Structures are given as C-alpha cells and as structure tokens.
Amino acid sequence: MAAANIQQEFFLSQVLGKPIRDARGEVIGCLRDMAIRWEAVYPTAVGIKYARHTQNHVATSEVLAWGERYIELRQDFAATAKCQLQADEIYVSKWLLDKQVIDINGSKLARVNDIQLVWVEQEESRKLLLTAVDIGVRGLLRRVGLNFFAKGRENKLLGWEHIVPLEARVADLRLRPDVSRDKIGQLRPADLADIIEDLNAPKRLELLQNLDNQTAAEALAEVAPDTRSDIIESLESSAASTIIQEMAPDEAADALGQVSREKSEQILNLMQAERANSLRKLMDYPADTAGALMTTEYLSFSPRTTAAAAIDRLRELAPSADTIYYLFVLESDNTLVGVVSLRQLIVAPPNQTLDQIMEKRVLKVNPRDNGHKAIEVIAKYDLLAVPVVDDQGIMLGIITVDDIIETLLPDRNNLETFSHYLVGGKLARRGRP
Known part of the structure; x- marks a missing residue:
C-alpha cells in the first residue's frame, strides 16, 4: 500500500x-x-x-x-x-x-x-x-x-x-x-455525573455497569435528583441495592426517597436488615427537619479511650473526610458526653483519656429541629459538623458542612443564600410527606 x-x-x-x-x-x-x-x-x-x-x-x-x-x-x-x-x-x-x-x-x-x-x-x-x-x-x-x-x-x-x-x-x-x-x-464523581447526565437511558446503564460499585455509587450521588431517580427505577433492584449500599447513609436515603415506594422497598428488602432499617428511619424524617440532613456515619469512642488508642483506631477505620474532623465521645448507652477535634487528639499526651481532653459543652441539634437551625449553628460557630441527638441525649448522627454546601447551595460562595435554597434542596428531596 x-x-x-x-x-x-x-x-x-x-x-x-x-x-x-x-x-x-x-x-x-x-x-x-x-x-x-x-x-x-x-x-x-x-x-x-x-x-x-x-x-x-x-x-x-x-x-x-x-x-x-x-x-x-x-x-x-x-x-x-x-x-x-x-x-x-x-x-x-x-x-x-x-x-x-x-x-x-x-x-x-x-x-x-x-x-x-x-x-x-x-x-x-x-x-x-x-x-x-x-x-x-x-x-x-x-x-x-x-x-x-x-x-x-x-x-x-x-x-x-x-x-x-x-x-x-x-x-x-x-x-x-x-x-x-x-x-x-x-x-472525580462530579465529572462522571456530567457524563451520565448527558447520555440516554440505555447508555447511562451501560456506563454504570462498567464501573465498580463504589465508583458507581459516588457518581450516582452527584447526579441530578431527577436523573438519579430515573436510573434507579431502570436498574434491576438487586443491582440498585448493591450500588446504593456503597453510598453514605444520607446519600442513600436521598436516592431512595426519590423513587417510588414500591421500588425503594424492593431495594431495601435486598439489603442487610440493620442497614435497611437505618435508611428507613432517615427517610421517614419530615422534609424540613435536621433529621432529613443527617448521616449516621460518624466516629465515636468511649470516654476511657486513650489518645494513642484513638489514633490507632482511626488508622484502622480509615474513615471518610466527612467524619474525620471530630471524634464524638459516647457512653455505653450512646449518650453524647463530649467531642474531640482531630487537632486536640494529635497534640494530647498518648496516655491521656478522651474524657480528659474532650469539650463537654457540645453544640447539638434535635432531629425534629427545623433544618435552618442546623445551618445556623454550623455557620455561626464555624463547625465542620454538628451532632444530632434525641430528647434523651442519645447520639443519632451528624450533619456536615460539606453536605449542606454541596446540596443546598447553587451559589457556594454566599452563605446568606443558605436559607433561601433550603426548601428546594436536600431537605425537600429526601423526606416523605
């Protein structure tokens, strides 16, 4: 030639x-x-x-x-x-x-x-x-x-x-x-989400099938709610369950709250009972409450844990960036008694116990509180996360600042718009009427 x-x-x-x-x-x-x-x-x-x-x-x-x-x-x-x-x-x-x-x-x-x-x-x-x-x-x-x-x-x-x-x-x-x-x-999950949103239904499913479950879950969490619900409705319940189990609890609850009750129950029934029950509780919080913003993934330790043991445990758990900033100190009945920042933990003497270094005056919200309160607490006190406790002081979960910013704010540079977009954001998406 x-x-x-x-x-x-x-x-x-x-x-x-x-x-x-x-x-x-x-x-x-x-x-x-x-x-x-x-x-x-x-x-x-x-x-x-x-x-x-x-x-x-x-x-x-x-x-x-x-x-x-x-x-x-x-x-x-x-x-x-x-x-x-x-x-x-x-x-x-x-x-x-x-x-x-x-x-x-x-x-x-x-x-x-x-x-x-x-x-x-x-x-x-x-x-x-x-x-x-x-x-x-x-x-x-x-x-x-x-x-x-x-x-x-x-x-x-x-x-x-x-x-x-x-x-x-x-x-x-x-x-x-x-x-x-x-x-x-x-x-990055957000870039994958951009690709997914531009495809038609068959190609979206084809692309997701070429991803491992963790990557698919991270990308699906970033996809626009309407597109995400269409994808989940189209997936076989077993495949959807496998992917959604890899999501953070709050993201999984958001995703399931957008599909039909029949589909969400099919997916939940294929999960481990403990995981499914936890998600059902998150989904049942009214749409305008702090509970609807909450994730149940957080780091908790006994008051008698030493700083050295806590650091070793952190290495084992390899927690996500959402929860590594604070360690929540709980009694055996899950009552919240204090919080330790990552900085406090690192500078503490190795043999000092968490109850000796923890902050006992913990800022917290109730799951029935209006979502605005959680936002106000995080913004006013420059927190990275705020714990959610029930009337008896039992720890239920946390609300992170990253989750609020990414979900509620179209304009991420303007904190004054928090409340303006609250109803149209995550709070309005997950909760069941």
Missing part, C-alpha cells in the same frame, strides 16, 4: 464560515459544517454543508484546494457531485465541538475546543481526516478569533486514535475502552 502524503493540515475553526467557490469562480455558499463518517480510527469528512436551508452537501472529493480565502471546487457547481447526510454520518461541528473527552493524562474531563484535520493523498485519491481534538486554551482562543492572545501557548491535542464515540449523535466522547476503563474510574 502506498504511503499517504499529507497535503494540508488545519483546524476546523479556520475553515468554518469560509466561502466556497466553484471552477467558474462563483461563490456558491460557505462552509457551515462537515458530514463525517466514523468507521475507522480516524473519521473521514465525506461532505461539506454549504447552505443553511438545504440537506445537500458537496462531496469532499469535489474539493480541489482548501485555500487561504476560498475553498475551491474542481468543477462548476451544477456538475459537482452532491450527497445527503446518511444514517451512519454526523455533523462534526454540531455533534463534536464543545463536547467533552476524558483526558487520560489528568483523568478529568476536557472540552473539545477545536478539531485538527489533515488533507491526505494516497494512490491518486484524497481524503480529509480528523486526526485530533484540541482541548487547550489556544483552541478556544482560535475559535473566537483571538489568536493574538494565544501567542506562546502550545496546542493541547488529544489524538483521535484514543477516542471512540460514547453514543451516536449525542453527548460526549470517551477514550477507547482498551486504554480508558481504569481511567474512567479515576474521574
């Missing part, structure tokens, strides 16, 4: 909108989009859309040159071969630009700011191939005509050989399965 000879290399943004001129020198339109066929490693541009109100394309084989001022056709427009978009073709500008790819180097999402194309000649035929996506700032500046700001910046290209369509004509792109499966699992 003869080697391919590169005739030209350019970016999509450099030819979009460029006038198209036939062999007689008449301008027949401008390049509005390209039809591509993605059947090999590098997609091939098969047609150029030259007018807004027509389904006809000029075949790329009819292009003589991609000039500086014009796209030149080989012959008169009347004699030029034309075609229409086929079922296995997509518009590159409409369906690929501004979509997202997974950056394998950083394990994060990146936006397609521009697309690199190569005009190659092989055995007396020419093809226009898509060879890379530009995910860098320079590509974006080129798109909007601000090339002079891009001076000194390098193109950040991701080769097309690493990309396959995530779904025909919709949503984002992802890396090839043979190089990306592990990397997908390394994405």
Whole structure:
C-alpha cells in the first residue's frame, strides 16, 4: 500500500464560515459544517454543508484546494457531485465541538475546543481526516478569533486514535475502552455525573455497569435528583441495592426517597436488615427537619479511650473526610458526653483519656429541629459538623458542612443564600410527606 502524503493540515475553526467557490469562480455558499463518517480510527469528512436551508452537501472529493480565502471546487457547481447526510454520518461541528473527552493524562474531563484535520493523498485519491481534538486554551482562543492572545501557548491535542464515540449523535466522547476503563474510574464523581447526565437511558446503564460499585455509587450521588431517580427505577433492584449500599447513609436515603415506594422497598428488602432499617428511619424524617440532613456515619469512642488508642483506631477505620474532623465521645448507652477535634487528639499526651481532653459543652441539634437551625449553628460557630441527638441525649448522627454546601447551595460562595435554597434542596428531596 502506498504511503499517504499529507497535503494540508488545519483546524476546523479556520475553515468554518469560509466561502466556497466553484471552477467558474462563483461563490456558491460557505462552509457551515462537515458530514463525517466514523468507521475507522480516524473519521473521514465525506461532505461539506454549504447552505443553511438545504440537506445537500458537496462531496469532499469535489474539493480541489482548501485555500487561504476560498475553498475551491474542481468543477462548476451544477456538475459537482452532491450527497445527503446518511444514517451512519454526523455533523462534526454540531455533534463534536464543545463536547467533552476524558483526558487520560489528568483523568478529568476536557472540552473539545477545536478539531485538527489533515488533507491526505494516497494512490491518486484524497481524503480529509480528523486526526485530533484540541482541548487547550489556544483552541478556544482560535475559535473566537483571538489568536493574538494565544501567542506562546502550545496546542493541547488529544489524538483521535484514543477516542471512540460514547453514543451516536449525542453527548460526549470517551477514550477507547482498551486504554480508558481504569481511567474512567479515576474521574472525580462530579465529572462522571456530567457524563451520565448527558447520555440516554440505555447508555447511562451501560456506563454504570462498567464501573465498580463504589465508583458507581459516588457518581450516582452527584447526579441530578431527577436523573438519579430515573436510573434507579431502570436498574434491576438487586443491582440498585448493591450500588446504593456503597453510598453514605444520607446519600442513600436521598436516592431512595426519590423513587417510588414500591421500588425503594424492593431495594431495601435486598439489603442487610440493620442497614435497611437505618435508611428507613432517615427517610421517614419530615422534609424540613435536621433529621432529613443527617448521616449516621460518624466516629465515636468511649470516654476511657486513650489518645494513642484513638489514633490507632482511626488508622484502622480509615474513615471518610466527612467524619474525620471530630471524634464524638459516647457512653455505653450512646449518650453524647463530649467531642474531640482531630487537632486536640494529635497534640494530647498518648496516655491521656478522651474524657480528659474532650469539650463537654457540645453544640447539638434535635432531629425534629427545623433544618435552618442546623445551618445556623454550623455557620455561626464555624463547625465542620454538628451532632444530632434525641430528647434523651442519645447520639443519632451528624450533619456536615460539606453536605449542606454541596446540596443546598447553587451559589457556594454566599452563605446568606443558605436559607433561601433550603426548601428546594436536600431537605425537600429526601423526606416523605
């Protein structure tokens, strides 16, 4: 097979909108989009859309040159071969630009700011191939005509050989399965949620099935409530139960509170009885209460535990970041008697017991308190979490500041908006009427 000879290399943004001129020198339109066929490693541009109100394309084989001022056709427009978009073709500008790819180097999402194309000649035929996506700032500046700001910046290209369509004509792109499966699992849950929300129902389930249960649970917790409930309703109850059991209790209760009672009971019945009963209690708190914000995961120790023993226990438990900041000191009947911060624990003498270093005046809320009270306590006293206790002082759970911020605040920089969004946030989502 003869080697391919590169005739030209350019970016999509450099030819979009460029006038198209036939062999007689008449301008027949401008390049509005390209039809591509993605059947090999590098997609091939098969047609150029030259007018807004027509389904006809000029075949790329009819292009003589991609000039500086014009796209030149080989012959008169009347004699030029034309075609229409086929079922296995997509518009590159409409369906690929501004979509997202997974950056394998950083394990994060990146936006397609521009697309690199190569005009190659092989055995007396020419093809226009898509060879890379530009995910860098320079590509974006080129798109909007601000090339002079891009001076000194390098193109950040991701080769097309690493990309396959995530779904025909919709949503984002992802890396090839043979190089990306592990990397997908390394994405931040919020980035995975972005991908999931852009897919249709079958593809959402397919993507979740390619994730381990812990990663799927973390991503599902970040998905918008309506989308999450659709996904859970679509999953087999056994699969949904397996994933939801990996969620933090408050997140699991939120998720189950958004699906039908029949579906939630099916899922709960497949869980261990203790876990299921705990979630049922969380789901039963009225929607506007502190109990609806609460998680039952927290660190608790006996008052007689030494600082050294507590630190050793922390290493064993490897708790989540939500709960590591405070150690709650409980009597044998789970009565809350004090709290120890991580800093207090680290600086304490190893043999000192927790009841000697704990703060006994503990700020706390009742599960029936209005959710505003928990928010006010956390904000006023700069707490990372506030304990929730019943009327007898029995510890039930905690409310964390991260959970409040992530769930209740569209504007995370403005604490004054806490109460404004309270009813529309997590409090309104989980509780059953």
